Amino acid sequence: MSNAPQTVSxxxxxxxxxxxxxxHGFDLSDYSRASLKRRLARIMMLRRFVFYELKHALINEPRxxxxxxxxxxxxxxxxxxxxxxxxxxxxxxxxxxxxxxHIRIWSAGCSSGEEVYSLSILLNEAYISKKSFIYxxxxxxxxxxxxxxxxYSIRKLxxxxxxxxxxxxxxSLLDHFTIMGDNTxxxxxxxxxxLFSVHNLISDNVFxxxxxISCRNVFIxxxxxxxxxxxxxxxNSLCPLGFLCLGSKETIRFPGFKNKFKVINSKENIxxxxxxx
Amino acid sequence: MAISKKTIERWHRSDIILLGGSAGSFKLxxxxxxxxxxxxxxxxxxxxxxxxxxxxxxxxLFAENSKVTVREICDKDPIKKNMIYIAPPNYHTLIExxxxxxxxxxxxxxxxxxxxxxxxxxxxxxxxxxxTAILLxxxxxxxxxxxxxxxxxxxxxxxxxxxxxxxPEMPQAAIxxxxxxxxxxxxxxxxxxxxx
Numbered sequence: 001m002s003n004a005p006q007t008v009s010x011x012x013x014x015x016x017x018x019x020x021x022x023x024h025g026f027d028l029s030d031y032s033r034a035s036l037k038r039r040l041a042r043i044m045m046l047r048r049f050v051f052y053e054l055k056h057a058l059i060n061e062p063r064x065x066x067x068x069x070x071x072x073x074x075x076x077x078x079x080x081x082x083x084x085x086x087x088x089x090x091x092x093x094x095x096x097x098x099x100x101x102h103i104r105i106w107s108a109g110c111s112s113g114e115e116v117y118s119l120s121i122l123l124n125e126a127y128i129s130k131k132s133f134i135y136x137x138x139x140x141x142x143x144x145x146x147x148x149x150x151x152y153s154i155r156k157l158x159x160x161x162x163x164x165x166x167x168x169x170x171x172s173l174l175d176h177f178t179i180m181g182d183n184t185x186x187x188x189x190x191x192x193x194x195l196f197s198v199h200n201l202i203s204d205n206v207f208x209x210x211x212x213i214s215c216r217n218v219f220i221x222x223x224x225x226x227x228x229x230x231x232x233x234x235x236n237s238l239c240p241l242g243f244l245c246l247g248s249k250e251t252i253r254f255p256g257f258k259n260k261f262k263v264i265n266s267k268e269n270i271x272x273x274x275x276x277x
Numbered sequence: 278m279a280i281s282k283k284t285i286e287r288w289h290r291s292d293i294i295l296l297g298g299s300a301g302s303f304k305l306x307x308x309x310x311x312x313x314x315x316x317x318x319x320x321x322x323x324x325x326x327x328x329x330x331x332x333x334x335x336x337x338l339f340a341e342n343s344k345v346t347v348r349e350i351c352d353k354d355p356i357k358k359n360m361i362y363i364a365p366p367n368y369h370t371l372i373e374x375x376x377x378x379x380x381x382x383x384x385x386x387x388x389x390x391x392x393x394x395x396x397x398x399x400x401x402x403x404x405x406x407x408x409t410a411i412l413l414x415x416x417x418x419x420x421x422x423x424x425x426x427x428x429x430x431x432x433x434x435x436x437x438x439x440x441x442x443x444x445p446e447m448p449q450a451a452i453x454x455x456x457x458x459x460x461x462x463x464x465x466x467x468x469x470x471x472x473x
Contacts, residue, residue, distance in 0.1 A: 009402075032379040034373050034399045035381045217382045220368075220379060220380040220381060223353075250352050
């Protein structure tokens with residue numbers, strides 16, 4: 001037990017990555033190291049562990065690993081995060097998407113569902129929700145349970161109201177929610193065409209063909225080699241001329257992909273699949 | 278406080294200069310930026326608290342006033358010398374061992390994202406005594422803890438004199454925990470930056 005803030009050395013980090021791989025078959029070696037260190041320090045703080053206690057729990061407590069994995073991933077998200085992204089989506093992508101017969105969207109790394117419901121609202125405002133379906137996936141089952149509920153505290157929602165307004169959509173974000181005391185619930189018609197399920201971007205494969213994939217602020221936790229691998233998964237999951245949205249600070253750097261995607265919006269990192277047809 | 282020759286030497290030895298600021302630091306940062314020269318052989322990283330949806334012209338303004346290339350950081354950008362990097366709003370900026378940046382959207386620290394503490398702490402293992410960190414005006418305590426850890430690992434740590442800071446709380450917080458090796462007036466700071 002320790003109350004002092006813990007830090008993790010490089011050697012300890014390597015030891016832990018090795019241990020998790022050997023015992024649980026989960027490969028953390030291509031995660032961004034600096035961020036991983038912060039998450040481990042946080043886990044140790046939450047459990048008041050020193051380093052050897054953390055190792056002990058990983059080796060001896062079977063149920064600890066699931067919790068560990070959930071805490072390793074960052075689950076901070078917002079509705080309409082980066083309003084300028086939604087604005088670009090609305091003006092540059094939605095008109096094109098509307099021409100597809102069916103619109104399947106994949107929100108990869110969806111956490112507690114805020115992005116899925118933001119997209120659902122956007123499709124609804126464009127009158128194309130009837131032919132659309134949004135899949136939200138994450139490795140964190142607890143977060144997926146949260147996402148399925150579609151309930152957010154009023155305090156949280158208040159922070160999203162400004163985002164919504166800046167995104168240029170009509171009315172207010174609150175128009176899409178029912179308020180019940182301190183809690184709010186997203187309208188049922190916005191939940192109807194959504195499905196949340198477990199998917200691991202590192203080890204799982206293509207599971208459907210999509211017209212749009214949004215994976216924003218997930219790549220930041222991965223090193224370049226892993227980013228490239230997942231980019232390939234996304235490429236193979238997109239229909240011809242399908243769209244890929246990355247976070248505004250995540251760019252496609254790999255020469256092999258430069259001619260497979262056309263840049264639709266360089267500031268918001270929206271791409272369209274081309275080539276290799 | 279006169280700046281000793283040894284301090285100036287350490288300044289020149291630093292590969293990376295971390296500048297942290299919040300409310301009231303903009304004008305001084307602009308003056309500092311003007312004094313950096315293309316041949317400085319250093320990396321400058323600026324962490325300034327910013328509103329998340331407010332796409333200010335700050336980066337543009339810095340760039341227009343700089344003789345060195347100014348860039349808002351993107352994930353996995355390599356850390357190059359003779360560049361001024363600005364931490365983007367609504368992310369924490371981390372420094373990786375392989376000398377590149379990575380970004381992080383985890384919870385705010387001291388109500389701030391980017392947090393100065395987060396960047397300072399991530400620089401520890403990578404740069405240690407090859408680093409100078411300077412904490413400027415601000416209205417909260419972000420940066421103090423990180424500055425202390427940097428000082429303990431041999432970095433040159435400096436805070437702006439609270440009397441000179443528009444918002445003295447941030448420098449004061451660092452001074453209170455003995456994180457600052459030097460407390461410099463605005464003029465002394467600029468003198469150090471321009472020292473031959």
